[in-house]
Amino acid sequence: MSIKIIMELKDKLISSFLAFEAACDVDADIHLLRSQAIKEFEELGFPSKKEEAWKYTSLNSVLKPDYSVFPKKEDTIDYGDIKKYLVHNIDTYNLVFIDGIYSSHLSQTTHDKIDVCLLSAAMSKPKYKQVIDSYFNKAIPKVNGLTSLNTAFSKEGAYIHIHKNLVADKPIQIVNFATGNEAALMIQPRNLIVVDENAQVQIIERHQSLTDHPVLTNSVTEIFAGKHAVVDYYKIQNDRASASLIDSTFIEQKEESNCSMHTFSLGGKLTRNNLNFFQKGEHSDSTLKGITIIEDKQHVDHNTLVHHVSPNCESHQDYKGIFADNSTGVFNGKIVVDQEAQKINAFQSNNNILLDNKATINSKPQLEIFADDVKCSHGCTIGQLDEDSLFYLRSRGIPLKEARALLMYAFANNVLESVKIPEIKNRITHEIALKLGVSLGFDL
Amino acid sequence: MHTKNNMLKVKNLHASIDDKEILKGINLEIKAGEVHAIMGPNGSGKSTLSSVIAGKEEFEMTEGEIIFEGTDLTQLAPEERAHKGIFLSFQYPVEIPGVSVTNFIKTAINSHRKSQGLGDMPANEMLKMIREKAEMLEIDRKFLSRSLNQGFSGGEKKRNEIFQMAMLNPKLAILDETDSGLDIDALKIVANGVNKLRNKGNAVLLITHYQRLLDYIVPDVVHVMVDGKIVKSGGKELAYELEERGYDWLKPEQV
Numbered sequence: 001m002s003i004k005i006i007m008e009l010k011d012k013l014i015s016s017f018l019a020f021e022a023a024c025d026v027d028a029d030i031h032l033l034r035s036q037a038i039k040e041f042e043e044l045g046f047p048s049k050k051e052e053a054w055k056y057t058s059l060n061s062v063l064k065p066d067y068s069v070f071p072k073k074e075d076t077i078d079y080g081d082i083k084k085y086l087v088h089n090i091d092t093y094n095l096v097f098i099d100g101i102y103s104s105h106l107s108q109t110t111h112d113k114i115d116v117c118l119l120s121a122a123m124s125k126p127k128y129k130q131v132i133d134s135y136f137n138k139a140i141p142k143v144n145g146l147t148s149l150n151t152a153f154s155k156e157g158a159y160i161h162i163h164k165n166l167v168a169d170k171p172i173q174i175v176n177f178a179t180g181n182e183a184a185l186m187i188q189p190r191n192l193i194v195v196d197e198n199a200q201v202q203i204i205e206r207h208q209s210l211t212d213h214p215v216l217t218n219s220v221t222e223i224f225a226g227k228h229a230v231v232d233y234y235k236i237q238n239d240r241a242s243a244s245l246i247d248s249t250f251i252e253q254k255e256e257s258n259c260s261m262h263t264f265s266l267g268g269k270l271t272r273n274n275l276n277f278f279q280k281g282e283h284s285d286s287t288l289k290g291i292t293i294i295e296d297k298q299h300v301d302h303n304t305l306v307h308h309v310s311p312n313c314e315s316h317q318d319y320k321g322i323f324a325d326n327s328t329g330v331f332n333g334k335i336v337v338d339q340e341a342q343k344i345n346a347f348q349s350n351n352n353i354l355l356d357n358k359a360t361i362n363s364k365p366q367l368e369i370f371a372d373d374v375k376c377s378h379g380c381t382i383g384q385l386d387e388d389s390l391f392y393l394r395s396r397g398i399p400l401k402e403a404r405a406l407l408m409y410a411f412a413n414n415v416l417e418s419v420k421i422p423e424i425k426n427r428i429t430h431e432i433a434l435k436l437g438v439s440l441g442f443d444l
Numbered sequence: 445m446h447t448k449n450n451m452l453k454v455k456n457l458h459a460s461i462d463d464k465e466i467l468k469g470i471n472l473e474i475k476a477g478e479v480h481a482i483m484g485p486n487g488s489g490k491s492t493l494s495s496v497i498a499g500k501e502e503f504e505m506t507e508g509e510i511i512f513e514g515t516d517l518t519q520l521a522p523e524e525r526a527h528k529g530i531f532l533s534f535q536y537p538v539e540i541p542g543v544s545v546t547n548f549i550k551t552a553i554n555s556h557r558k559s560q561g562l563g564d565m566p567a568n569e570m571l572k573m574i575r576e577k578a579e580m581l582e583i584d585r586k587f588l589s590r591s592l593n594q595g596f597s598g599g600e601k602k603r604n605e606i607f608q609m610a611m612l613n614p615k616l617a618i619l620d621e622t623d624s625g626l627d628i629d630a631l632k633i634v635a636n637g638v639n640k641l642r643n644k645g646n647a648v649l650l651i652t653h654y655q656r657l658l659d660y661i662v663p664d665v666v667h668v669m670v671d672g673k674i675v676k677s678g679g680k681e682l683a684y685e686l687e688e689r690g691y692d693w694l695k696p697e698q699v
Contacts, residue, residue, distance in 0.1 A: 045529075079454065143446070188514035224479075251596040331609065336665025386499075386538075387502060388536075388538060389538045389540065390499075391495075391500050391501070391502075391522060392534060392537070392540075393528070393540075394499075394521065394523045395498050395499070395521035395522050395523075395525075395526055395532045395534075396526055396530070396548075396552040396555070396608065397523050397527050397552050397555040397559065397612070398523060398551055398552055398555045399523050399555060400521065400523065402551070402555070403523075405553070406543060407540070409542060409543070410540045410541050410542045410543055411543050412542075413543075414541065414542070417542070423445045
């Protein structure tokens with residue numbers, strides 16, 4: 001029975017492709033790429049639990065709804081209604097999409113020295129062709145069903161190009177809203193971010209459904225960091241319990257670049273983060289951090305890959321998870337060190353707290369090391385809140401609920417500490433406090 | 445003996461952990477204004493006694509009572525006992541990264557106030573109080589913005605415990621081995637702080653291994669605890685006697 005249902009969405013996507021493609025105004029090369037991609041998707045399909053990388057995450061129930069797979073025409077939303085989902089106490093460039101369609105009145109783009117605009121524009125206008133030809137779809141070393149599906153339907157998303165030696169003057173927010181006007185909606189944002197030599201950028205990304213209608217987002221983001229570039233990316237995943245997200249992000253780093261990805265997974269029905277870093281130049285640094293706090297029947301799966309191709313590099317992974325009720329978490333962290341990649345420092349740590357007996361976490365580090373002069377470590381802990389610490393707080397008059405929240409906040413803290421923008425840090429802290437059901441009673 | 449101004453009355457207290465009995469019938473009465481000291485060898489149950497009075501849930505009270513200002517504490521949670529005015533200075537204070545000393549104490553104070561139906565303490569009043577108490581304990585201002593107890597030396601942790609005590613102004617302060625790990629200078633600062641906080645309305649219960657602390661915080665009564673029972677009580681001279689003779693002469697069977 002379940003196999004039939006999966007085929008239905010797959011069939012729907014394949015059969016809609018031609019009509020979709022005909023309606024797209026893109027460069028000929030892109031048409032070719034997309035046609036190739038749909039064939040790949042036809043062959044590979046959606047991943048099943050039989051694949052090792054999907055062993056603990058089943059897409060069955062997420063693929064069931066009868067999703068509308070085309071963005072329709074633009075719907076407007078009042079800024080006042082969605083303001084709370086944006087980090088609005090700092091000045092930012094905003095790329096806001098509603099049901100997969102760009103909303104010009106909620107966005108703020110620029111071409112003043114840096115390019116912060118739309119992928120649809122980049123895929124159709126000649127002035128972007130060189131960048132698109134050089135970078136689009138080039139960060140994905142091995143295709144899979146989900147990336148190919150996204151490529152086949154790639155039409156809209158963020159196009160960010162920070163030119164050589166420039167520091168983006170404002171952070172950039174990429175926000176995808178789902179209005180719920182469709183009974184069920186599938187969107188496939190595609191982001192391309194190119195940061196040239198010595199350039200810097202900070203990006204905040206969020207997916208937000210505004211109703212309880214099922215939403216499935218299959219997102220692909222490619223990031224290219226040039227020599228000595230700095231990219232700090234923050235993902236806020238705090239969506240409704242009816243929204244599911246599969247995010248595949250690929251970051252290619254050249255020498256001396258410094259890239260960080262912080263993922264805050266606090267909501268959603270099913271969230272799968274495929275995060276891939278490729279260090280293709282010496283002396284580069286990668287930071288992958290995450291905080292997961294979920295409850296009820298939520299599921300969050302972090303699947304990370306750090307591939308050290310060049311010597312003298314560093315990578316740090318720190319993922320913290322707190323699981324209540326029947327929630328489930330997965331951490332699958334792979335580190336690959338090529339034979340030529342000597343003098344690598346690669347650290348990985350996954351720490352989890354289970355608040356209830358029925359919560360589950362599956363944690364698997366994988367180290368594939370082919371060089372002989374490296375320092376790699378991995379650690380995983382699964383436990384409960386420390387009773388002595390709880391007693392310490394309660395003995396000072398702090399009630400049990402607040403004491404537990406304080407400890408959970410403290411547990412997640414060193415992931416928060418590395419957030420470079422104070423307003424973002426405060427924002428995340430606020431959302432965590434809400435999630436923990438307490439007011440933390442102090443400004444941070 | 446039943447007297448009206450007994451702040452704490454512990455009657456025949458038996459407590460166990462994991463089915464092992466640690467407290468085997470403790471009797472203790474502390475009046476307001478008094479300083480009591482409990483000394484004893486390792487494993488005698490001194491820390492367990494302080495934890496049980498403060499309400500640590502790992503311990504099971506199998507018999508007896510703990511009456512604080514006329515109220516039976518048995519069913520009260522640790523935070524409720526704290527709200528009633530009991531403070532425990534920990535032997536091993538816990539580290540809470542990401543929460544500064546200042547923010548922690550703010551949360552604690554406002555929790556107390558909430559239990560009394562009061563709103564949060566106004567920010568400037570709080571700041572003033574924090575500065576005052578920090579100064580009294582010779583705690584550097586920079587210290588206050590550090591994460592609670594994280595990377596603190598033993599002495600710094602203990603001073604921070606007394607700082608919390610000064611801020612919370614409890615009726616009964618139980619100081620569990622507050623002197624362990626302190627050099628003489630740190631000891632003097634801590635003792636000085638405790639002495640400044642003393643008045644006719646509050647009381648102190650010192651749990652200590654060494655007589656040295658009692659030169660600075662002078663007790664009214666010294667109790668000796670051996671193997672889960674208080675085997676002897678006396679004046680402060682008892683502490684000197686213990687220092688000279690050790691604990692062997694006080695086997696429980698002999699009392």
